[in-house]
Amino acid sequence: MDRTLMEDRYVDTVLGRIRLRVGGSGPAMLFWPSLLMDGMLWAGQVDHFAARFRVVLVDPPGHGASSPLTKPFTFDQCAAVIVEILDALGLERTHLIGNSWGGMIGGTFAALYPDRVGISVLMNATASPAGLRHRLEYPLLARSAQLLRGIRGPLVKPVIDAFLGPTARRTKPEVVAAVNDSVRRVAIDSGRHAVLSVVPHRPDQRELFGRIRTPVLVVAGIEDATFPVAETRVMAEAIPGARFVVLEGAAHLAALECPAEVNALIDEFLLAQS
Template sequence: MLLAGVEDRYVETVLGRIRLRVGGSGPAMLFWPSLLMDGTLWSGQVAHFIDRFQVVLVDPPGHGGSTPLTGPFTFEQCADVILAIADDLGAERLHVIGNSWGGMIGGTFAALHPDRTGIAVLMNATASPAGLRQKFEYGVLTRTARLLGGIRGPLTGPVRDAFLGPTAKREKPEVVATVNDLAGRVDIGSGRHAVTSVVPRRPDQRELFQRIRTPVLVVAGAEDTTFGVDETEEMADSIPGARFVVLEQSAHLAALESPTEVNALIDDFLADQGDS
């Protein structure tokens, strides 16, 4: 997918070579997407923020144009990836915007590197370890993908059903098409390592998140069946002073499903912190 105003840039990190799409100038604003998605998940944010910020879209480890994964990873290593990106950009601080996996890592980075974090917007995420249902569902997904040799084809349906709610499926065919396309591009080996790291091996981060002192906005989707509103609100409750918002007609990919509403939420939160 071509995005106006951004150029590819590559950074060497502890989890391999990471592809970024970077454009604009001003304070750095980094976007990290969900599992099985790449940086283009944030296409609805690029045009809105690129005139005021240096927009940095991350293809996370093993996804998109980044180096394939060779094994599982830790959340601390993912935070180290963001730190390497910040250093490469020469950014003393950056705003971290994350969805699902990106939301979890945004919280990890804010807790471990408070001096390098501006605001954090954590969407459709959790601080809790995976429950039995999630371990089972994602285990079936990765086992089937391994048998079939990839995510494309029959598995776009399970990914679509896990990530999108009734509103997007009924009213937003372009969103459905984007999810199908991005899920179909995932390298199966990398996808398996990423799912293993983010689902069954996911740490309980609620105690760590109590250390966060940066301004945090937590966004839940009312239609999100992966991380329900209660689970995301529990994450918000673990972060001192966090603001919690529910988007009524969004599921697990709020920025893709409801870009106008998400952009307005980020704008308002930045304005409240005196950084707009």
């Protein structure tokens, strides 16, 4: 599908006005990206799925053209945002595809709203609380962003290093450029609230994820330095019946780094549930 045919929609939610890009027809498939990325993280999925699904790309709270964040949020509120999006679009259910932040709250949504989800594909995510490194480094990064307001260069490299592995940095300059551009567009205050809510202050969701009864595919990137394979495997093990896959050559943004491989995994998982 031509991405220019995606329609912009706006939905008022508990976390402000959310911008969506909606296109295609068929069963709904909602995509929620990582921190510091907007809905176009999923451009490679639009091209593949919009001929068969109603594709909904979310600019998450405080990102892209969604309303700025003015305070921290909870994962339960993020899951409620998904419900409000579905209600506004007249959708009873959706398949949910999430990366990092999207993967974490995709699990929250599946646990809390099982009647409104089909399959869930949770990529580059965790169900565990923040370890010492995330509790120390990310508040410092958020504070530095405030102090260096308007001076983005020094802040971009740590994000590139956290999000992309050696394969993408060495062989995929278009991916590096996309992450660079996305990070530079995030408003400092919104980014700070989101980073603190999703990384150092995130909840331990392992017990909650044990309540999930819908089909879940968990995907890890072998080069992911933010949520290494072992941590994402713990998330998969917390979800009854979840399938776990490790992608070679992928780091923290698998859908952007390896779109064809991710699309094939989603198709295969959908077929297995039909």
